[in-house]
Amino acid sequence: MFKDFNSNKKAIDFLQKELRFGREAGTYLFYGADRELLKKFAKAFAKSLNCSNNIDDFCGVCENCIRIESETHGDLEVLDDITGIKIEKIRELAYRDSTNSYEGKRKIYLIRDVERLRKESANALLKLIEEPNSGSFFILMSSSLNILPTIKSRAILLNFISETHEEIGIAEEEYNFFLGKTKEIDLYKKSSLIDLKEGCSFERVGSNIKSYIDTEDFYHKVEMYKSIRDFINTKEYLTLGDKLYFVDEILLNTNDRELIKEILSYTLSLIGSRNKNLEKLLELKNMAKSSINLKNLLTIFYTNI
Ligand SMILES: [Zn+2]
Known part of the structure; x- marks a missing residue:
């Protein structure tokens, strides 16, 4: 139920008013920096729209609530593609929307990362x-309001503010370690194996990346973060050779630009805003997804920290 959320009370009040108002149809734009938090609230709203037991809330235990949570509900469609949703997907959705509801309730479409839609997909939407x-x-x-103005003007805008460490119920250091990312914090809270106080050498960055890719186990992702943290903590003492080794180790184990961008983002967040090369480093990070040679990019990035 909505009362179980510790944050964004104003937004929740607004959504509950909307539910009581009982619109026939609607378009909402949930925006905010925390991608997972947006989805959490979007699902809560979706459940409330179709809950069998409530008008302005979700019970979490009825058939509709359970199947929306597991994303198996016939009248729910989730479009989720971090690289930008393809136009075919939007067209399929349009077709489905023109047919009858499967379960006789409201049809709900959750569409993530709207800021990444290409022009033709955005127009189809x-x-x-x-x-x-x-x-x-x-x-x-x-993640932002930087989207097609015509979409924005047709949607009800709702800002969701990232939860603070108190709202989540963890220590500030733990929150900072995961950069406040809800999904990762949830995984961390569920794991008993992860100890953030324990370090991991920068030299192990490659093997951590490999283990993470092989197993998809969050534990190894945390180890990867720790080796980046070690690099930053010891950077004053590292030789040029050490830094080049670090870059090699990353690239020997992945060329996935999405993961590399995550690694660069994580590194940047640890550096803080006082670094004199910050602007240059940010620019480099943003180039990670273009076709630029990764070895050059990472070499410049990590030798300028
Ligand atoms: Zn329910």
Whole structure:
């Protein structure tokens, strides 16, 4: 139920008013820096729209709530592609929206990362929300308001503020270690194996990346973070050779630009804003997803820290 959320009370009040108001159709834009938090609230709203036991809340135990939570509900569609949702997906969705509801309740579309939509996909989405069918609800999610203005103007905007460490119920250092990312903090809270106080050498960055890719186990991702932390903590003492070794170890084990961007982002967050090369480093990080040679990029990045 909504009362179990510790944060964003104002947004929750607003959503509950919307639910009581009982719109026939609607488009909402949930925006905020924490991607996982947006989804958590979007799902809570979706459940409330279809809950069998409540009008302005979700019970979490009825058939509709359970199946929306597990994303197996016939009237729920989740579009989730961090590289930008393809136009075919939006077209499929438009087709589905033109057919009848499967379960006789409201049809709900959760669309993530709207800020990454390419122009043609954004226009296809725009068509869909311009005249929504009765009973259709679009919950768009975006890290910022930097999206097509025509989409923005047709949506009800709702800002979700990242939860503080007190709201989540962990120590500040733990919160900072995971950069406040809800999903990772949840995984951390569930794991009894992870000890953030224990270090891991920068030299192990490659083997940590490999283990993480091989097993997809969050434990190894944390070890990877720790080896980056070790690099930053010891950077004053590292030789040029050490830094080049660090870069080699990363690239010998991955060329996944998404993961490399995550590694660079994590490194940047540890450096803090006082670094004299910050602007240059930020620029480099943002280039990670273009076709630039990764070896050059990482070499410049890690030797300028
Ligand atoms: Zn329910």
